[in-house]
Structures are given as C-alpha cells and as structure tokens.
Amino acid sequence: MILLKSPKEIDKIRVSCRIVKETLDLLKTKVRPGISTKELNKIGEEFICSKKAKPAFKGYMGYPAGVCTSINDEIVHGIPSDRKLQDTDIISLDVGVWLDGYFGDAARTFAVSTNVSQEAQQLMRITEESLELAVAAAKAGNRLYDISYAVQSHVEAQGYSVVRQFVGHGIGASLHEDPQIPNFGKPHTGIKLKSGMVLAIEPMINIGGYEIEVLDDGWTAVTKDGSLSAHFEHTVYISDKRVEILA
Ligand code: MF3
Ligand code: CO
Numbered sequence: 001m002i003l004l005k006s007p008k009e010i011d012k013i014r015v016s017c018r019i020v021k022e023t024l025d026l027l028k029t030k031v032r033p034g035i036s037t038k039e040l041n042k043i044g045e046e047f048i049c050s051k052k053a054k055p056a057f058k059g060y061m062g063y064p065a066g067v068c069t070s071i072n073d074e075i076v077h078g079i080p081s082d083r084k085l086q087d088t089d090i091i092s093l094d095v096g097v098w099l100d101g102y103f104g105d106a107a108r109t110f111a112v113s114t115n116v117s118q119e120a121q122q123l124m125r126i127t128e129e130s131l132e133l134a135v136a137a138a139k140a141g142n143r144l145y146d147i148s149y150a151v152q153s154h155v156e157a158q159g160y161s162v163v164r165q166f167v168g169h170g171i172g173a174s175l176h177e178d179p180q181i182p183n184f185g186k187p188h189t190g191i192k193l194k195s196g197m198v199l200a201i202e203p204m205i206n207i208g209g210y211e212i213e214v215l216d217d218g219w220t221a222v223t224k225d226g227s228l229s230a231h232f233e234h235t236v237y238i239s240d241k242r243v244e245i246l247a
Contacts, residue, residue, distance in 0.1 A: 004196030017104030017247030037069035041080035056096030068094035107233035127230040144190030161210035202233035
C-alpha cells in the first residue's frame with residue numbers, strides 16, 4: 001500500500017530532508033585523507049542532534065551509527081570505524097534524519113582527493129547521472145519501473161552493473177514504505193506514479209558484476225568481485241506539476 005502524503009506531511013518531510021542535505025554538505029567539507037569514518041559519523045550525528053532531530057539509521061534493525069560510510073568496494077551500510085580515508089579512496093555517505101514523525105534519506109559518493117582514479121571518477125559521474133535521469137522519470141503519470149529503467153539503461157550502457165539486492169523505497173512516517181524501487185526493470189510497467197508520493201531513489205552501481213557479499217559485521221555490503229561501487233540517493237516528492245528533490 002502506497003501512502004500519499006498531505007501538504008502538511010510534505011512540510012515535515014521537507015524539514016527532515018533539509019537537515020539531511022545540510023549534513024551531507026557539511027560532511028563533504030570534512031572528507032579528506034586521514035580522517036576516520038568514525039570521525040565523519042560523529043560530525044554527522046552531532047550536526048543532526050544540534051537541529052533537535054535524530055539520526056534515523058542509529059538503532060534501526062541494530063545498525064550502530066547515524067551515517068553509513070562505505071569505502072571503495074563497499075556498496076552500502078558500511079559501519080564507521082577507526083579506518084582512515086586514503087587519498088585514492090571513494091566514500092559513500094548515507095544519511096537519514098527523523099524529526100517530528102517524518103524521515104528524510106539521501107546519499108552521495110565522494111572522491112577523497114583528486115588522486116582517485118579516472119575509472120572511479122567516471123563511476124561516480126555515471127551513477128549520479130543515472131539518479132538524475134531516474135528523478136526525471138519519476139513524474140506523475142509515468143510508471144514505477146520507468147524510474148528503474150532510467151538507471152539501468154544509463155549504467156549498463158557503460159558496462160556497469162546494477163546491484164539487485166538493495167532497492168529504493170517509499171518514505172514518510174516510516175523510513176521504508178512501499179513501493180520498493182529496484183534500479184532495474186522494464187519501462188512502461190509497474191504502478192502508476194501519483195501526485196503525493198514521496199520516494200527515496202537510490203542507485204547502487206558496480207564497475208564489475210552485481211553480486212554482493214555481506215561482511216561478518218552483519219551489515220557492510222561489498223562487491224563480490226572487489227570492484228568499486230558508488231551510491232547516490234535522493235528523497236523526491238512527486239507533485240502534479242513537477243518532481244521536487246527534497247534531499
Ligand atoms: N539509505 C539506506 C536505506 O534507505 C540506508 C539504511 S541504513 C540502515 O535503506 F542502517 F538504516 F539500515
Ligand atoms: Co534509502
């Protein structure tokens with residue numbers, strides 16, 4: 001069941017999303033060689049709490065931190081640790097915020113320095129572009145898997161692969177609501193997109209194969225073949241007139 005949001009609910013989601021965006025903007029300025037993922041997490045959590053909001057991921061199904069930090073071949077759900085970033089790393093930061101009953105959720109992948117490889121930079125660019133195309137496809141009147149196809153067609157044209165085991169999702173008073181939004185699918189199929197839907201669209205793209213493994217920590221998802229992976233996520237609101245990126 002897909003919950004359509006009222007204007008009042010959109011306003012609350014908008015506030016949570018603004019904090020998500022500000023957190024990611026802040027963390028972007030802190031990403032550099034030598035900083036640990038635990039330090040990044042602390043900065044993120046403290047910022048969110050300073051806004052009287054809650055880091056939504058902390059304690060969710062037992063996840064221990066407020067910011068997911070996933071380096072290189074780590075796809076999503078990396079756990080902050082004392083590992084320090086290196087100049088050639090890429091790092092995905094995923095932030096969720098809860099305030100006044102409503103969630104916001106977004107992620108971006110950053111280069112730790114300009115020393116990251118050309119192939120890593122291209123992966124990030126194509127993944128971000130695929131999210132932009134997916135957002136453009138998320139118009140009222142289109143169908144759900146138009147979003148999925150927008151991601152898949154763009155990244156597979158580059159020889160990349162779409163992670164199958166994790167999907168985007170509806171979001172609102174719960175972090176994960178219907179519908180599930182795979183990043184692969186057949187265009188012009190799936191439910192019709194309607195005004196009032198709020199969706200977290202989140203392509204996770206690997207240079208190599210799409211197979212994943214979860215590390216012994218029970219959370220960190222990595223590429224099975226060790227290839228690099230990137231992750232970009234927006235929370236978007238579908239209104240009659242346009243698709244609005246909230247975070
Ligand atoms: N953006 C991810 C999601 O929507 C992050 C979840 S991390 C978790 O599923 F810890 F909350 F699981
Ligand atoms: Co999400």
